[in-house]
Amino acid sequence: MKNKTIIIFILLTLLLSGCSKSDISKEESNTSNENTTSTSVNESNNENTTTKIDYNKVKPNELGKIMVLMYHNIGENESTWVRTPDNFKKDLNTLYEKGYRAISLNDYVSGNINTEAGFTPVVITFDDGNENNFRVFEENGEIKIDPNSAIGILEDFKKSHPDFNTTSTFFLNSNIFNQPEYVDYKLKFLLDNGYDIGNHTLYHTDLSKSDKETIQKAIAQEIDVISKYTKDYPINTLALPFGGKPQGEDYIYAVKGQYNSISYDNKAVLLVGWDPYKSPYHKDFDFSKIHRVRASETNVDNVGLYDWLTKFDEKKQIRYISDGDSNTICIPENYKDVLNNDIQDKTIVSY
Secondary structure, three states: HHHHHHHHHHHHHHHHHHHHHHHHHHHHHHHHHHHEEEEEEEEEEEEEEEEEOHHHHHOEEEEEEEEEEEEEOOOOEEEEOEEEEEHHHHHHHHHOOOOOOOOOHHHHHHHOOOOOOOOOOEEEEEEEOOOOOOOOEEOOOOOEEEEHHHHHHHHHHHOOHHHHOOEEEEEEEEOOOOOOHHHHHHHHHHHOOOEEEEEOOOOOOOHHHOHHHHHHHHHHHHHHHHHHHHOOOOEEEEEEEOEEEEOOHHHHHEEEEEEEEEEEEOOOOOOOOHHHHHHOEOOOOOOEEOOOOOOOOOOOOOOHHHHHHHHHHHHOOOOOOOOOOOOEEOOOHHHHEEEEEOHHHHOOEOO
């Protein structure tokens, strides 16, 4: 009899627990809708981590604009296409302090944006592959990076600001950083340390004045040169020299084409800059005509980096604010009409 009593007590307890669990589930569901939760993936260990976000406080808007910064030279005298080491350091510090965090060009165009919640992604690019972008020297048999070159400054900034996710894309011509004996070392260093390599045509060809055969040749020849050092690394981004756009129907050859045995299919084609560009989730985002911002303060005609930073600060332009989760697209309700509804692999969250 005693055993039967115990069994009945256990059964009653389980039944009551089931009712209680059901009630709790409903309550948790309501709480989730109010507080919002996003799940992000930690790439280093592939574990899911859950972070609660107060949308009304963070105000994420993943249809805001993103700056793709265009640099050329780092040198002693500031000019239209030259940034001094001190001014480049100032740029990085200003971006950091104003809540911008670097992402790769590849992540931008693919919409794989893991920027921390509440912060704004920014893309850094360098054209021409000048020696001052990545200069090295040997000391006691050891290769060292010039601390006043772009890479030297970026690497130093990375040490003191690890959450900036320091990266950049370098668009190269025939003279790869102009130290031929170190080309292999430099390109390997870039790929091993989170940077990307892009195409700027072999001889800096103005594609706006080129026929379709010349366009394809100029792009494919540079791929051939870089691939001798990078093996399987895909050279699939292009910065148009002089911002020169192929005319009419020939523009397609800036995106894809073939010369001899070398074919290409660019996932991003970049223009010479003047303004921040659209979110990759915007219905009008065009990977083949990405605008860039002149990262300078000299002869920028009111469309330089600091002009746009001011416009973002004054809310005259709407900047992208991340929700911290690359698997979701979080937007205010009134932005739904400009969302690319063909995106299938992400969850849309509006508030």
